[in-house]
Amino acid sequence: GKTSVTLLGLGAMGTALARTWLAAGHPLTVWNRTPARSAPLAAEGAVVAGSAAAAVAANTLVVVCLMDDASVEETLSGADLTGKDVVNLTTGTPGEARARAAWAGGRGARYLDGGIMAVPPMIGTPGSGGYVFYSGSRELFERHRETLAVPAGTTWAGEDAGGAALHDVALLSAMYGMFAGAAHAFALIRKSDVDPAAFAPHLADWLGAMAPSVHQTAAQLRSGDYTRDVVSNLAMQVAGTPTFLRTAEEQGVSPELLTPYFALMRRRLAEGSGEEDLTGVIDLLAR
Numbered sequence: 059g060k061t062s063v064t065l066l067g068l069g070a071m072g073t074a075l076a077r078t079w080l081a082a083g084h085p086l087t088v089w090n091r092t093p094a095r096s097a098p099l100a101a102e103g104a105v106v107a108g109s110a111a112a113a114v115a116a117n118t119l120v121v122v123c124l125m126d127d128a129s130v131e132e133t134l135s136g137a138d139l140t141g142k143d144v145v146n147l148t149t150g151t152p153g154e155a156r157a158r159a160a161w162a163g164g165r166g167a168r169y170l171d172g173g174i175m176a177v178p179p180m181i182g183t184p185g186s187g188g189y190v191f192y193s194g195s196r197e198l199f200e201r202h203r204e205t206l207a208v209p210a211g212t213t214w215a216g217e218d219a220g221g222a223a224l225h226d227v228a229l230l231s232a233m234y235g236m237f238a239g240a241a242h243a244f245a246l247i248r249k250s251d252v253d254p255a256a257f258a259p260h261l262a263d264w265l266g267a268m269a270p271s272v273h274q275t276a277a278q279l280r281s282g283d284y285t286r287d288v289v290s291n292l293a294m295q296v297a298g299t300p301t302f303l304r305t306a307e308e309q310g311v312s313p314e315l316l317t318p319y320f321a322l323m324r325r326r327l328a329e330g331s332g333e334e335d336l337t338g339v340i341d342l343l344a345r
C-alpha cells in the first residue's frame with residue numbers, strides 16, 4: 059500500500075500538500091496549532107491528531123511545514139522522534155537546517171530538509187514547474203522519493219543538510235535582483251507614459267534572452283578565466299554606466315537600485331582587467 063504520512067502544519071502550503079497525498083491515496087495524519095484548519099481535511103479523509111506528539115507517534119514519515127525554524131523546534135520538542143523520518147519543508151537558512159538536522163539526529167531521527175520552489179497552486183499540478191530541493195539524508199530521500207514526488211518534483215541538493223535552503227535562497231535572491239531591475243525599467247517608461255502592458259512583453263523577452271548568460275558565468279567561475287568567451291567586456295560596460303544614470307536623471311527616476319551594482323563593476327575594473335566579463339563582481343561579494 060501507499061506510505062502513511064504525518065503532516066504538521068496546515069497553512070496555505072501544508073493544506074496544499076495534504077490534499078495531494080489524500081488524493082493519491084496515502085493515509086494521512088495531520089496536526090495544526092489552530093485546530094479549525096484541520097476540519098476540511100478531516101472531511102477529505104485525513105486523521106486529525108489531538109497533539110503534535112500524537113501525530114508524530116502515528117507514522118514513521120513525519121513531514122513538517124510550519125512558519126519558521128522556531129515554530130518547528132517548538133512543535134517537535136514535545137514529540138518522541140526516535141526512529142522517525144523527519145522531512146522538514148519549512149523555509150529557513152542553511153545554518154538553521156544544519157542545526158535542525160543535528161538536533162533531530164540527537165533525538166534519534168533521520169533528517170531531510172526541503173526547500174519548496176513552488177507556490178501552493180503549483181502543488182499537485184504536474185507541468186507547473188514547481189519542485190522541491192532536498193538535502194541531508196540521501197537514504198531517507200531514496201526511501202520516500204515516491205511519496206515526496208506526489209505534491210511536486212524532487213531535486214537532490216546534496217548531503218549537506220543546508221543544501222536545499224542554500225539553493226532555495228540563492229534562486230530567490232536572483233529573482234529579487236530581476237524584480238529590482240524590472241521595477242527600475244517600469245519606473246523609467248512610466249515617466250514617458252509608455253503603456254506598461256505594451257512594454258512588458260519586451261521586458262519578459264529580454265530577461266529571457268539574457269538568462270542563459272548564467273551558463274557562461276558558471277563556465278568562467280569553473281575555469282577561473284573571466285576573459286573566456288567575453289561578448290561585452292567590463293571596460294565597455296563600465297563606460298556605458300553614465301548613460302543609465304543620466305537616463306534615470308532625465309526621467310526623474312531614482313538610480314538607487316542600479317548604483318550598488320555599478321559601484322561593484324567600477325571597483326572590479328579599478329582592481330582588475332577591462333577585458334573580463336562581469337564575473338569578477340562575484341569575487342568582490344565573496345570577500
Ligand code: NDP
Pocket residue numbers: 067068069070071072073090091092095123124125126128129130132133147148149150174175176177178
Ligand atoms: P501560512 O502562514 O499559511 O501557515 C503557517 C503555518 O505555521 C500554520 O499552520 C501555523 O499554524 C503554523 N505555525 C506558525 N507558528 C507556529 C508555532 N509557533 N507553532 C506551531 N505552528 C505554527 O504559511 P505557509 O503554509 O504558506 O508556509 C509554510 C512554510 O512553507 C513556510 O516556511 C513558507 O516559507 C514555506 N513556503 C511557502 C510558500 C507559499 O507560497 N505559501 C512557498 C514556498 C515555501 P496556525 O494555523 O495555528 O497559525
